[in-house]
Amino acid sequence: MFLKRGNNTFGTVAFRLTLWYAVLLAALSSAAFVLVYVRLTSSLSHRMDEALVSNVKKFEALYNKQGLEAISAEFQREAASSGVKRVFFRMFSPSQEVLAASDMSKWKGIGYPPAALESLLNDKELSQTISIPGHEHKVRVIYKKTTDGNIIEVGHTLKDNEELMERYRETFGWGLLAILVLGSIVGWSLANRAMSGVKRVMRTAVRIGRGDLTHRVPVGQEGREIHNLALAFNNMLERIQSLVMELKEVTDNIAHDLRSPLTRIRGVAETTLTGQQKLDTYQEMTATIIEECDRLVGMINTMLDIAESQTGVANFATARVDVAEVVKDAYELFQPVAEDKGVTLKLDTQTEPLFILVDVARLQRALANLLDNAINYTDAGGKVTVSVERTQTYVKILVADSGVGIDEKDLPHIFERFYRADRSRSAPGNGLGLSLAQAIVQAHKGQITVSSSPGKGSTFTIILPAASTAN
Known part of the structure; x- marks a missing residue:
C-alpha cells in the first residue's frame, strides 16, 4: 500500500542516484580494500621470509664453523628469546633423524618434512606455509640444506600477521559501513538538491494541469x-x-x-x-x-x-522563378480593380532577374491578399506601389499604400486570425487574409512585416530566401 507510485520514495530519481552512488562508493572502497589487503599480506609475508632466511643462514654459518653442539645451543637460546610458542628450530639428517631441536613442547603436532624435500632443496631455501593440528594459526616454515646434506628447519607462527589482518578486515568492515551511511546521506542530500529544480517544474506542471496557466517555474541556481x-x-x-x-x-x-x-x-x-x-x-x-x-x-x-x-502538411509545388514575373502577374490581375476604385497601382521591378524557390500559386495568393487590402483601404486618388528589392541573400517584395494606415495598438495583432482593426470593421472581409499571407510566407522560410502611420499609409514587406542564379 505504501509503495504507491505517487509517493514511492524507492521509485524516485533521487533514490536511484543515491543507490548508484552508494554502490559505486562500496565498489571503489572494496577495490581499495582488496588492493591494500593484497599489498599488506605480501609485505608481511616478505618480511617474515626475510627474517626466516636470515635465521637459517645464521644457523648454517654457525653449524659450518662450530658444529652440531653449537647450533643446538643456539636453537635453545633463540627459541627462549623469541618465545617457544612463536618459533621452533630443528636440524634433520638426510634420513630425517632429528639431530638438534629447540623446545618442541608447544609443537607436538608438527611432523617431519616430506621425504622428497631433500631432492627439492638444491642448495636453496624452500619456504612453505603449513597448518599444524591443534594450532589455531598457520606456521611459516623454511628449509635449508647444509653442505654435508643435513636440513635446517626454521618455523615461525603467523599468529601476529593473521591477527593484524583480522583487525584490518574488521576495521574495513566498520569503515565501509560508516562510509556507506555517510555517503548515502550526502548522496541523498546532493541528489535532492540537484532534483529540486525538476520538482519545481513538476509542481508547476501539476498546477497547470489544474488550469492555472499563469504559474511559472522559479529559476534557481542548481546548475x-x-x-x-x-x-x-x-x-x-x-x-x-x-x-x-x-x-x-x-x-x-x-x-x-x-x-x-x-x-x-x-x-x-x-x-x-x-x-x-x-x-x-x-x-x-x-x-x-x-x-x-x-x-x-x-x-x-x-x-x-x-x-x-x-x-507543414500542405503540398507545395515549388519552382525556381523570377520574382518579377510573379509580382507582374499579381499586378496585372489587380490593375482593373484599382482603376475601378480610382487608385493608382504602380509596379517597380528590377531588370535583373531575381530568382526564388516558391509555390507560385500560393505566393500569388499571398500577394493578392496584400494588394486587395491595400486597394480597399486606400481612398480614390491614392496610390499603391508594388516593388521588388534584393539584398545579398534575400528578396523583398513590398506592397505600399497611401491609405488610412493602421493604429499602433493594432499592429501587433494585425496577422492574427479574424483580427480586424476598428476602422476596418465596416469593410468586407473575414480577417483571415493577412493570417493566410503570413502562413504562406513562413512556410517558404520567409517572413512578413508591416510598418504603418495612421492617415499616411502602410507598407507590407515579404522577405524570402534568394535562389541561386545558376541554371
Missing part, C-alpha cells in the same frame, strides 16, 4: 541544466498561454463572423416557409443562401489553408 530546463519550460508555458488566448479570441471571432451569415440563412429559410412569395423572390432567397454558404465555405477553406501551411 546550468536545471536553469535551462526551467527557462525552456517557462517559454513553453508562455507559448501555451499565448495559444490558449489566441484560441479563445479565434473562437470568439469565429462565433461573431458565423453569426451573421447563419442568421441571414435562417431568416431567408423562415421566409420561404410562408409559401406566400413570388417565384423571383424565391430565386433571390436561394441566391442569398448560396452566397452565404459560399462565404462560409470560403472562410473554412481559408482556415484550413492557414492550418496546413503552419503545420
Whole structure:
C-alpha cells in the first residue's frame, strides 16, 4: 500500500542516484580494500621470509664453523628469546633423524618434512606455509640444506600477521559501513538538491494541469541544466498561454463572423416557409443562401489553408522563378480593380532577374491578399506601389499604400486570425487574409512585416530566401 507510485520514495530519481552512488562508493572502497589487503599480506609475508632466511643462514654459518653442539645451543637460546610458542628450530639428517631441536613442547603436532624435500632443496631455501593440528594459526616454515646434506628447519607462527589482518578486515568492515551511511546521506542530500529544480517544474506542471496557466517555474541556481530546463519550460508555458488566448479570441471571432451569415440563412429559410412569395423572390432567397454558404465555405477553406501551411502538411509545388514575373502577374490581375476604385497601382521591378524557390500559386495568393487590402483601404486618388528589392541573400517584395494606415495598438495583432482593426470593421472581409499571407510566407522560410502611420499609409514587406542564379 505504501509503495504507491505517487509517493514511492524507492521509485524516485533521487533514490536511484543515491543507490548508484552508494554502490559505486562500496565498489571503489572494496577495490581499495582488496588492493591494500593484497599489498599488506605480501609485505608481511616478505618480511617474515626475510627474517626466516636470515635465521637459517645464521644457523648454517654457525653449524659450518662450530658444529652440531653449537647450533643446538643456539636453537635453545633463540627459541627462549623469541618465545617457544612463536618459533621452533630443528636440524634433520638426510634420513630425517632429528639431530638438534629447540623446545618442541608447544609443537607436538608438527611432523617431519616430506621425504622428497631433500631432492627439492638444491642448495636453496624452500619456504612453505603449513597448518599444524591443534594450532589455531598457520606456521611459516623454511628449509635449508647444509653442505654435508643435513636440513635446517626454521618455523615461525603467523599468529601476529593473521591477527593484524583480522583487525584490518574488521576495521574495513566498520569503515565501509560508516562510509556507506555517510555517503548515502550526502548522496541523498546532493541528489535532492540537484532534483529540486525538476520538482519545481513538476509542481508547476501539476498546477497547470489544474488550469492555472499563469504559474511559472522559479529559476534557481542548481546548475546550468536545471536553469535551462526551467527557462525552456517557462517559454513553453508562455507559448501555451499565448495559444490558449489566441484560441479563445479565434473562437470568439469565429462565433461573431458565423453569426451573421447563419442568421441571414435562417431568416431567408423562415421566409420561404410562408409559401406566400413570388417565384423571383424565391430565386433571390436561394441566391442569398448560396452566397452565404459560399462565404462560409470560403472562410473554412481559408482556415484550413492557414492550418496546413503552419503545420507543414500542405503540398507545395515549388519552382525556381523570377520574382518579377510573379509580382507582374499579381499586378496585372489587380490593375482593373484599382482603376475601378480610382487608385493608382504602380509596379517597380528590377531588370535583373531575381530568382526564388516558391509555390507560385500560393505566393500569388499571398500577394493578392496584400494588394486587395491595400486597394480597399486606400481612398480614390491614392496610390499603391508594388516593388521588388534584393539584398545579398534575400528578396523583398513590398506592397505600399497611401491609405488610412493602421493604429499602433493594432499592429501587433494585425496577422492574427479574424483580427480586424476598428476602422476596418465596416469593410468586407473575414480577417483571415493577412493570417493566410503570413502562413504562406513562413512556410517558404520567409517572413512578413508591416510598418504603418495612421492617415499616411502602410507598407507590407515579404522577405524570402534568394535562389541561386545558376541554371
